[in-house]
Amino acid sequence: MRIALLSPLPPEQTGIADYAEHFRSSLSALGVDVLTPLRGVSGADRLTQLSRFDWSQVQLVHAELGGGRLGEFEALDWLRRHHPQLPLTATVHDPERLVWRRARLPWPLSWLERLPRPMPQICALLADPLTLYEERRLARHLRRAVTLTDTGARCLSTRMGLLPGQAVSIRHGNLTLAPGELPALDPLRLLYFGFIYRGKGIEDLLAALAQVFQRQPSLRGHLRLTLAGGTAPEMAFGPAGNYLDELRALAQQLQLPDCLDWQLDLPAEAIASTIQAHHAMVLPYRESKKLGLLGAMRGTSGALSWANACGRGVITSNARAFAEEVSNGNGTTFEQGDIAALADAIEVLALHPQRAVEWAERAAVIGLARRWPTTAARFLELFQSVCRENQ
Known part of the structure; x- marks a missing residue:
């Protein structure tokens, strides 16, 4: 199986980047070819790379959404519009929303947000109905939205208006470590x-x-x-x-x-x-x-x-x-x-x-x-199920 991963990755210092690297390497160990077409690409170059990349070579695209980042959301939305038959999935790290805010506010809010506080916060609130509409539109297009807890899956499903089974929970993977005895209890x-x-x-x-x-x-x-x-x-x-x-x-x-x-x-x-x-x-x-x-x-x-x-x-x-x-x-x-x-x-x-x-x-x-090999196997099973549905 070959998939594309849209995500921050090390050396970026974020928890999601660390998660994505373990996710990528664990899937690779199971024989999945994980491509990272946007690695090291940012800003206006992202759209160019999205257009140049041959999306027919992958069976599925998976994204890591959250942490205040918007690039992965925008890339998924571009794929929704330009490759509507390509299966899209995402791990949503900050449910009950996908991204919580827009990259760019519509005029005149884009002008007003330049004013001193609290005007930027007010503008974000005024733009929220549009943000929520765009989040729901993309969320409903996802074949699966993965959360790290059952609570997150329930909240995401309700807020995004997802179908039963569209949101699933797969626990946060962790490394396989040798047991470490507790130190003496004092102190x-x-x-x-x-x-x-x-x-x-x-x-x-x-x-x-x-x-x-x-x-x-x-x-x-x-x-x-x-x-x-x-x-x-x-x-x-x-x-x-x-x-x-x-x-x-x-x-x-x-x-x-x-x-x-x-x-x-x-x-x-x-x-x-x-x-x-x-x-x-x-x-x-x-x-x-x-x-x-x-x-x-x-x-x-x-x-x-x-x-x-x-x-x-x-x-x-x-x-x-x-x-x-x-x-x-x-x-x-x-x-x-x-x-x-x-x-x-x-x-x-x-x-x-x-x-x-x-x-x-x-x-x-x-x-x-919750070791990563077990977690990756659950993701692989999910991806295979989505691809079967797409046939």
Whole structure:
């Protein structure tokens, strides 16, 4: 089988690019010829490449949609118009929408969005009916829309008006890793892992840890937190200032430096060992209030996949579809933005560290079931089914 993959790919530093590379290599191991016609192509060159590429040489096109990117959506829509018989599928990483916004607003909104805030946000809201119409049009043309959770599939189907069976869930694949024993339970080591930028709730995590020490002073010295992950300049050093410096200043203000470790720009080969050197992961994500005006984001997280692969439980907010991801005895959730609730969850785990052992055992079972070879086999089965329907 030969397919075309439309997606960000490394060296781009995004979770979807990492996912797509594992997806590509795992399918290739099953004998699928995966072409990447838009790799390294951007802007106006994308349309030229779409026109030049021989689409008759592939049986199916699959795209990775999400992460605020619009190029893959526009490429799929071009294929819908110019090659309507070519089967199109996509993994939708941010349901209940496909892309949430248009690349270009219609006039006069395109002129008004240049004005100071909040005019750009108002323009996006005014253009949303058109955006939603275009998303639904493409979604209904897809032979299958894949989400990473059942929650995401239900929400996507409802919002996009899909037919029964058109949206399916295939869990986030993870690497096959050797089991790593939990370190000694004293001190208890918690880990935030992921790209470090605003909107991830990291400030909430620091504030919650400070609350734990205020309520349980005896835990100081027996509880540590590591902040680990990527710090892509365009995300960590934005117009609002240096976010890393802000986090360090907040940690100092909350008197946390003695129990806080930093592992920034973690190399890929060190991810697994870093996660397995800890007892549990903490993901304090918050829903975007801006996106909340347009719908409910019900995606998941690559960090959760890493936790399962490494056999580690998770304390996570109830943002996105995270509650579903830790509903199998591999962690617990708290109300997003509720710092006291997060502090409670950390305190309970610190006082009852055996829970980390139980979470780890369950996470390891889940990780084994979601290995990339198994996940790729599910995608291959789906692609073969779509191609049979197209005959």
